Amino acid sequence: MRGLRLDRLRVMRGGTLLVDLDLDVAPGEVLTIMGPSGSGKSTALAAIMGTLGPGVRQSGRIWLDGRDVTGLPTRERRIGLLFQEDVLFPHLSVAGNLGFGLPAGVRGAERRARIETALEQADLAGFADRDPATLSGGQRARVALLRTLLAEPAALLLDEPFSRLDATLRAQIRTFVLERARQKGLPVILVSHDPEDAAAAGGRVVAPAEGRGSTPEGT
Numbered sequence: 001m002r003g004l005r006l007d008r009l010r011v012m013r014g015g016t017l018l019v020d021l022d023l024d025v026a027p028g029e030v031l032t033i034m035g036p037s038g039s040g041k042s043t044a045l046a047a048i049m050g051t052l053g054p055g056v057r058q059s060g061r062i063w064l065d066g067r068d069v070t071g072l073p074t075r076e077r078r079i080g081l082l083f084q085e086d087v088l089f090p091h092l093s094v095a096g097n098l099g100f101g102l103p104a105g106v107r108g109a110e111r112r113a114r115i116e117t118a119l120e121q122a123d124l125a126g127f128a129d130r131d132p133a134t135l136s137g138g139q140r141a142r143v144a145l146l147r148t149l150l151a152e153p154a155a156l157l158l159d160e161p162f163s164r165l166d167a168t169l170r171a172q173i174r175t176f177v178l179e180r181a182r183q184k185g186l187p188v189i190l191v192s193h194d195p196e197d198a199a200a201a202g203g204r205v206v207a208p209a210e211g212r213g214s215t216p217e218g219t
């Protein structure tokens with residue numbers, strides 16, 4: 001089965017149940033995890049990525065495209081993460097930054113071609129040799145997204161991405177990200193404390209420890 005499945009995924013810290021999710025995110029679907037600061041949103045994403053630190057107890061399974069990825073190291077899970085303070089390497093060109101997203105075996109002309117194509121699709125043709133410091137906030141945000149997508153993830157997690165951008169730009173970038181994810185048929189989990197993000201995503205909204213959550217069908 002394609003998509004992302006959280007099968008009774010639970011994370012306890014101390015005596016607190018921070019994460020309790022039991023749901024599927026279909027290809028092209030966006031699920032929003034919403035809750036106040038400290039409610040466990042980032043913890044939920046860390047559990048899915050496999051980057052939880054010590055001091056927590058995790059149970060349940062994570063399935064991606066029918067594969068149980070629960071025990072796999074982060075890099076083998078094929079899950080892309082874009083977060084709030086995603087930064088580009090300042091000492092590398094835009095193309096150099098994008099190269100970090102590409103699978104290791106992609107080299108030479110193929111590497112250049114994939115980078116050029118990605119830039120064109122993001123309205124950034126001709127930007128390959130630019131210094132990231134010379135880009136606008138919106139251009140930087142698009143490059144960060146392209147870098148994540150070039151790794152060909154099978155799911156995309158967004159942790160309050162671009163919340164530092166002003167409202168207009170943020171809305172544009174949010175649309176851009178969600179459209180790209182839908183085109184690629186990626187299941188997306190968006191973490192936010194902003195109801196506007198959830199409304200723009202247009203899908204289900206759950207709290208980090210909501211269990212099955214609520215679906216439009218009420219199932």
Ligand SMILES: Nc1ncnc2c1ncn2[C@@H]1O[C@H](COP(=O)(O)OP(=O)(O)OP(=O)(O)O)[C@@H](O)[C@H]1O
Nearest residue numbers: 013018035036037038039040041042043044053193
């Ligand atoms: N490494 C850690 N050690 C101890 N406590 C932690 C650690 N990381 C998170 N916590 C605690 O776990 C709880 C959930 O944190 P988490 O970062 O998941 O919340 P959040 O909903 O993402 O918050 P925010 O919106 O502020 O980012 C908080 O009470 C936090 O203090």
